[in-house]
Amino acid sequence: MTGAPQVVVHHDKQEMARATAARLLARIVDAQSARGSASVVLTGGRNGNGVLAALAASPARDSVDWSRIDLWWGDERFLPEGDPERNHTQAREVLLDAVPLDPARVHAMAASDGPYGDDVEAAAEAYAAELAAAARPEDHGPVPSFDVLMLGVGPDTHVASLFPEHPGTRETERTVVGVRGAPKPPPVRVSLTLPAIRAAREVWLLAAGEDKANAAALALSGAGEIQAPAAGAYGRSRTLWLLDEPAASQLPRDLYPPTLS
Numbered sequence: 001m002t003g004a005p006q007v008v009v010h011h012d013k014q015e016m017a018r019a020t021a022a023r024l025l026a027r028i029v030d031a032q033s034a035r036g037s038a039s040v041v042l043t044g045g046r047n048g049n050g051v052l053a054a055l056a057a058s059p060a061r062d063s064v065d066w067s068r069i070d071l072w073w074g075d076e077r078f079l080p081e082g083d084p085e086r087n088h089t090q091a092r093e094v095l096l097d098a099v100p101l102d103p104a105r106v107h108a109m110a111a112s113d114g115p116y117g118d119d120v121e122a123a124a125e126a127y128a129a130e131l132a133a134a135a136r137p138e139d140h141g142p143v144p145s146f147d148v149l150m151l152g153v154g155p156d157t158h159v160a161s162l163f164p165e166h167p168g169t170r171e172t173e174r175t176v177v178g179v180r181g182a183p184k185p186p187p188v189r190v191s192l193t194l195p196a197i198r199a200a201r202e203v204w205l206l207a208a209g210e211d212k213a214n215a216a217a218l219a220l221s222g223a224g225e226i227q228a229p230a231a232g233a234y235g236r237s238r239t240l241w242l243l244d245e246p247a248a249s250q251l252p253r254d255l256y257p258p259t260l261s
């Protein structure tokens with residue numbers, strides 16, 4: 001990791017979503033100017049979907065070339081295609097179906113009624129292979145150097161589908177794992193691992209609401225990544241914690257920056 005995580009506190013979750021959507025558009029424009037295309041890893045959950053909804057509503061949304069973006073997911077709930085609880089389904093509903101993406105560049109994780117049936121390990125291996133095929137020699141291992149990787153932070157400090165003390169959180173070799181027995185439903189999931197997350201240039205952790213305050217304080221106060229997976233999520237160039245005031249309410253004073261809006 002380069003340097004300590006940066007913490008940004010917005011007044012409320014709507015403002016946080018709007019500001020993060022604007023930040024994401026700017027980052028995509030920069031990446032497309034520098035490298036021709038951008039790669040973004042989406043997160044599920046309330047905050048991730050809030051950002052996508054704010055993006056959909058933004059008058060600036062056409063400042064990016066949607067056909068030159070690769071979209072990946074940090075995790076997926078292993079359910080049938082089109083299930084309303086799938087992160088992919090929710091992202092389609094709030095944004096993806098409304099913008100001119102190249103379908104070949106939308107890298108959804110497999111569904112439980114897809115080519116691997118209910119074999120979640122096979123689905124994880126297939127996603128790892130897709131990531132490896134997209135990695136270039138200049139990347140840092142078998143995943144692309146994502147421009148931005150977003151993660152919702154759960155009240156228990158989980159990120160993607162990496163839960164405290166779970167086997168997937170301890171993974172050091174594989175880039176994608178099948179998860180069984182997740183404490184948050186549904187129990188079966190597919191998730192990037194911490195090493196894959198840490199290949200990103202920028203990692204943005206999103207947390208809004210008072211139920212996230214303890215998680216943010218714990219992860220930012222030196223907790224270990226096995227007990228607090230969010231503490232192990234950082235980017236190669238930058239790690240940003242994007243919070244609202246309730247989620248920041250338990251941060252130690254030395255971590256609490258001036259409130260932005």
Ligand SMILES: O=C1O[C@H](COP(=O)(O)O)[C@@H](O)[C@H](O)[C@H]1O
Binds near residue numbers: 048
């Ligand atoms: O189940 C999940 O939860 C986390 C956090 O969601 P939130 O609603 O508490 O913000 C999310 O990041 C993850 O992608 C999702 O599968």
